[in-house]
Amino acid sequence: MIRAQSVTYVAGNRALIRDIDLELRPGRLVAIIGPNGAGKSTLLRLLTGELKPTAGRVLIDSRDMAMLAADHLSRRRAVVSQHTALAFPFTALEVVLLGISVPGLDVGNPGAHRLARTMLDRLGLGQIAHQTYTTLSGGERQRVHLARALCQLECGRVPPEETAILADEPTSSLDIGHQLLVLDELARQKENGRAVLAVLHDLNLASAYADELLLLSSGTVLARGPAAEVMKDDRLSMAFGCEVRTNHIPQNGAPFLLPQSCAAASADTGAYS
Amino acid sequence: MATQSLSLPHANVSSLDRHTLGRRLVWVGWVALVLVAIISVSVGPTGLTLSSLPQAFSAALSGSDSAADAHARLVLLEVRLPRMILGAFVGASLAVAGAMMQGLFRNPLADPGLIGVSSGAALAAVATIALGSSFAGPWVRALGAWALPIAAFLGGFVTTMMLMLIARRHGTTAIATLLLAGIALAAIAGALTGLLAYVTDDRELRDLTLWSMGSLAGASWQKVLGILPFALLLLLAIPRFIRALNGLLLGEAEAFYLGIDVERAKLWIVTLTAAAVGAAVAVAGTIGFVGIVVPHLVRLIAGPDHRIVLPGSALLGAVLVVVADVVARMIVAPAELPIGIIMAIVGAPVFLHLVIWRGGALSAP
Amino acid sequence: MSRFIAGFAALAIGAAGLAASTSLAAEVKDATGEIIKAADTSRLLSIGGDTTEILYALGFGDKVVAVDTTSQFPPEVLNKKKVGYMRALSTEGVLSTGATLILANSHAGPPDVVRALRTSSVPLVILPENEGPASLIEKVRLVGRAIDAETEANELASRLESQFSALEDARSKISQPVKALLVLSVSSGRALVGGRGTTADVMLELAGTANAAASLNGYKPVSDEALIEMAPQVVIAARRSPEENVAADIAALPGFKAIGAGEKVPIIIMDATYLLGFGPRAPKAAGELMAQLYPELPQ
Numbered sequence: 041m042i043r044a045q046s047v048t049y050v051a052g053n054r055a056l057i058r059d060i061d062l063e064l065r066p067g068r069l070v071a072i073i074g075p076n077g078a079g080k081s082t083l084l085r086l087l088t089g090e091l092k093p094t095a096g097r098v099l100i101d102s103r104d105m106a107m108l109a110a111d112h113l114s115r116r117r118a119v120v121s122q123h124t125a126l127a128f129p130f131t132a133l134e135v136v137l138l139g140i141s142v143p144g145l146d147v148g149n150p151g152a153h154r155l156a157r158t159m160l161d162r163l164g165l166g167q168i169a170h171q172t173y174t175t176l177s178g179g180e181r182q183r184v185h186l187a188r189a190l191c192q193l194e195c196g197r198v199p200p201e202e203t204a205i206l207a208d209e210p211t212s213s214l215d216i217g218h219q220l221l222v223l224d225e226l227a228r229q230k231e232n233g234r235a236v237l238a239v240l241h242d243l244n245l246a247s248a249y250a251d252e253l254l255l256l257s258s259g260t261v262l263a264r265g266p267a268a269e270v271m272k273d274d275r276l277s278m279a280f281g282c283e284v285r286t287n288h289i290p291q292n293g294a295p296f297l298l299p300q301s302c303a304a305a306s307a308d309t310g311a312y313s
Numbered sequence: 314m315a316t317q318s319l320s321l322p323h324a325n326v327s328s329l330d331r332h333t334l335g336r337r338l339v340w341v342g343w344v345a346l347v348l349v350a351i352i353s354v355s356v357g358p359t360g361l362t363l364s365s366l367p368q369a370f371s372a373a374l375s376g377s378d379s380a381a382d383a384h385a386r387l388v389l390l391e392v393r394l395p396r397m398i399l400g401a402f403v404g405a406s407l408a409v410a411g412a413m414m415q416g417l418f419r420n421p422l423a424d425p426g427l428i429g430v431s432s433g434a435a436l437a438a439v440a441t442i443a444l445g446s447s448f449a450g451p452w453v454r455a456l457g458a459w460a461l462p463i464a465a466f467l468g469g470f471v472t473t474m475m476l477m478l479i480a481r482r483h484g485t486t487a488i489a490t491l492l493l494a495g496i497a498l499a500a501i502a503g504a505l506t507g508l509l510a511y512v513t514d515d516r517e518l519r520d521l522t523l524w525s526m527g528s529l530a531g532a533s534w535q536k537v538l539g540i541l542p543f544a545l546l547l548l549l550a551i552p553r554f555i556r557a558l559n560g561l562l563l564g565e566a567e568a569f570y571l572g573i574d575v576e577r578a579k580l581w582i583v584t585l586t587a588a589a590v591g592a593a594v595a596v597a598g599t600i601g602f603v604g605i606v607v608p609h610l611v612r613l614i615a616g617p618d619h620r621i622v623l624p625g626s627a628l629l630g631a632v633l634v635v636v637a638d639v640v641a642r643m644i645v646a647p648a649e650l651p652i653g654i655i656m657a658i659v660g661a662p663v664f665l666h667l668v669i670w671r672g673g674a675l676s677a678p
Numbered sequence: 679m680s681r682f683i684a685g686f687a688a689l690a691i692g693a694a695g696l697a698a699s700t701s702l703a704a705e706v707k708d709a710t711g712e713i714i715k716a717a718d719t720s721r722l723l724s725i726g727g728d729t730t731e732i733l734y735a736l737g738f739g740d741k742v743v744a745v746d747t748t749s750q751f752p753p754e755v756l757n758k759k760k761v762g763y764m765r766a767l768s769t770e771g772v773l774s775t776g777a778t779l780i781l782a783n784s785h786a787g788p789p790d791v792v793r794a795l796r797t798s799s800v801p802l803v804i805l806p807e808n809e810g811p812a813s814l815i816e817k818v819r820l821v822g823r824a825i826d827a828e829t830e831a832n833e834l835a836s837r838l839e840s841q842f843s844a845l846e847d848a849r850s851k852i853s854q855p856v857k858a859l860l861v862l863s864v865s866s867g868r869a870l871v872g873g874r875g876t877t878a879d880v881m882l883e884l885a886g887t888a889n890a891a892a893s894l895n896g897y898k899p900v901s902d903e904a905l906i907e908m909a910p911q912v913v914i915a916a917r918r919s920p921e922e923n924v925a926a927d928i929a930a931l932p933g934f935k936a937i938g939a940g941e942k943v944p945i946i947i948m949d950a951t952y953l954l955g956f957g958p959r960a961p962k963a964a965g966e967l968m969a970q971l972y973p974e975l976p977q
Binding site for chain 2: 085088089090109110111112113114115117118119121124125126127128129130131134135138139141142143144192
Binding site: 357358359360380383384387388391392393511513516519520523528530531532533536642645646647648649651 | 767769788791
């Protein structure tokens with residue numbers, strides 16, 4: 041539903057993204073992984089329409105995103121950024137409500153409130169609905185913004201198969217329990233038919249939840265496909281510049297990665313296989 | 314999970330309550346405005362009260378010649394009424410402009426002065442006063458009483474437009490550039506103002522000083538007409554900016570994601586506020602604190618949602634200026650204090666209190 | 679027949695007398711060209727120190743109900759109600775004094791308020807600008823016409839005229855005019871001096887001196903260098919209140935120290951309102967100044 045065609049992005053004489061093709065399809069969760077500075081966030085911002093590609097196009101429903109108005113886009117895709125600064129004392133609930141009131145989706149006050157509460161509950165934030173945003177922890181804030189994005193799509197009056205969620209590191213400040221909570225929610229959204237894109241730094245989570253992985257390095261795609269194909273030692277080592285050893289869960293063969301120091305990896309000769 | 318308890322009164326107020334509180338605040342604002350307006354027109358050094366209103370109207374409508382009727386007409390309909398209306402519009406414009414600037418800059422301490430409107434207007438006014446007796450003389454005289462307001466308005470507007478031109482070159486960093494360039498332009502305008510003040514003579518210098526302290530003394534229906542279009546443009550545009558300003562609070566990228574045409578919103582906001590503030594400065598001189606203190610008070614009571622902050626600021630700003638004007642007129646009657654001084658005397662301590670006691674709520678974490 | 683004529687004459691004279699006494703001061707044309715009919719002259723509002731002084735000199739001081747803040751002389755004026763600074767009047771404030779006639783000098787403002795007052799039922803007479811002896815005489819005569827005190831005004835005017843011509847005579851006897859600098863005030867280390875086109879300039883000329891600051895226009899701050907170039911032979915300082923130690927303030931400024939102010943260049947102190955008000959005391963003030971500067975001249 042969102043497609044990048046031969047997209048290149050140059051900023052300040054540097055090509056941050058080089059000639060990338062990417063498609064987000066309804067009902068699938070795509071995870072972008074890669075080292076710092078690979079261009080993951082930039083790619084996400086190109087796909088959201090915030091950045092205009094230097095070359096190539098980004099299409100949404102086969103129409104060029106650059107030609108579409110902001111509010112047309114806002115009904116079809118919602119974004120959860122990595123960092124959102126908010127200088128004013130809104131409560132958590134009010135921030136979530138911004139997802140409905142700002143796009144101007146007419147849901148009516150009680151309906152909007154109910155929806156916002158539901159989203160907050162689903163993300164484990166029911167208790168802090170009336171707490172001031174500025175007093176929340178980083179992880180709580182991230183979830184508030186995810187709730188906001190979900191509300192935005194929920195009210196857009198566009199069928200889920202024609203919508204997309206793009207999340208930039210939605211789990212970076214969360215503990216394992218909440219990481220799973222968030223990814224379970226994203227998975228549920230995928231089941232509903234939405235296209236989901238998430239930039240993830242945790243390779244194991246990406247491996248466990250994504251239908252398709254995209255390994256990005258220096259603005260180009262090193263590998264793409266299901267986890268089993270992408271989570272290969274040689275690819276990952278090259279991408280991350282560090283010896284990496286993947287293993288597989290015996291029951292289903294899903295790949296996973298246990299952290300080990302770069303020095304120890306080369307010395308060890310298969311203690312985990 | 315850290316849940317520090319800050320001494321913020323609204324930390325645990327349910328959001329629904331806060332919205333209701335906000336609506337009530339707006340209602341109270343309207344009532345207060347009507348009350349204050351009536352008081353303002355019925356109070357004055359001549360001791361005339363509203364009971365003379367019928368006389369005033371009969372003089373105006375039937376052209377009655379009796380001295381008492383003419384007196385009532387002059388004081389009530391030519392002096393107090395336009396003055397009250399002017400004060401209300403000036404107050405509302407300054408307060409709403411302040412609220413919008415704070416939303417645009419995502420900073421509770423922003424003020425229309427930051428985009429150079431006030432300094433540009435002041436510079437133009439000074440230039441008019443200073444050069445009006447020299448080479449610009451013929452033009453100034455031709456415009457008569459309109460020279461100063463027109464100059465002030467153009468000065469403010471041109472300064473803001475220059476600023477937009479500078480800031481827009483830099484694309485996404487526009488707001489930060491706007492802020493810095495605004496400060497720079499304000500400094501330049503201040504220097505030029507000082508230079509011109511040097512060139513003027515003693516008499517003109519006094520006029521300048523008085524003008525910069527702000528006053529509604531020369532209020533007339535002409536001046537009301539002068540500010541009306543710009544004030545109305547800004548105030549009637551409020552509903553259209555609520556969404557954009559709320560969205561912008563999360564940042565420009567987020568606002569875009571939420572469906573706001575950010576560039577257009579910024580352009581409109583800056584233009585309309587520049588026009589309204591320019592007009593306000595043009596007809597009433599520089600009146601400070603309204604733009605910062607009023608929106609802040611509204612946020613303290615009813616939260617940062619612009620659905621309440623914008624109309625609330627307009628109403629509270631109008632009420633504040635009208636009340637300050639009553640004080641200005643009565644406290645040393647038959648003389649008058651410049652209204653800017655009253656605002657400073659009242660506004661500065663309130664502002665200080667806000668910054669010290671609620672400072673926690675102001676800083677972006 | 680003669681009785682008829684006598685009776686008629688008596689009637690005519692009586693009528694004329696009656697008309698004269700209720701002849702609401704005839705129509706007066708003020709300095710801005712407005713025609714004013716001052717019907718009731720019982721409560722006067724005076725704007726401008728010079729206006730006030732004229733009214734008191736004509737004996738109408740007790741009819742003055744309010745003045746502006748620049749009115750400082752005679753001392754009893756300080757007890758009158760004040761309507762504020764003459765350039766910052768308020769329409770309603772002015773009207774609330776209950777004045778039946780407003781006399782204002784050319785500085786009254788702001789223009790919007792003046793305009794509003796013109797539309798009120800209270801007559802407003804604006805006096806001409808201060809431009810020299812002739813304008814003072816004109817001011818006095820205009821005030822006289824407005825308040826129906828033409829006799830007193832004419833008396834005052836002729837007194838002033840003779841004072842001015844006496845000054846002129848004295849001036850003709852001056853062989854070497856002294857170069858004088860008039861300091862209006864000292865603030866933040868700078869002295870404000872009277873250049874061309876100021877009342878100070880007029881007074882210096884009347885007193886038979888040459889204005890050392892003739893190169894400046896209006897009241898301007900003077901730089902130390904300019905001061906040295908001006909090389910005044912005497913400094914005249916305007917003092918606002920007796921508590922001010924103006925001489926010391928001036929002598930302390932480096933520029934003035936350099937030209938020897940207080941030592942080889944004497945500093946003469948005069949009351950500001952007296953010296954620069956340009957009211958009826960103006961010729962007297964000029965005369966006093968002249969006497970101090972040219973002691974050899976016969977009085």
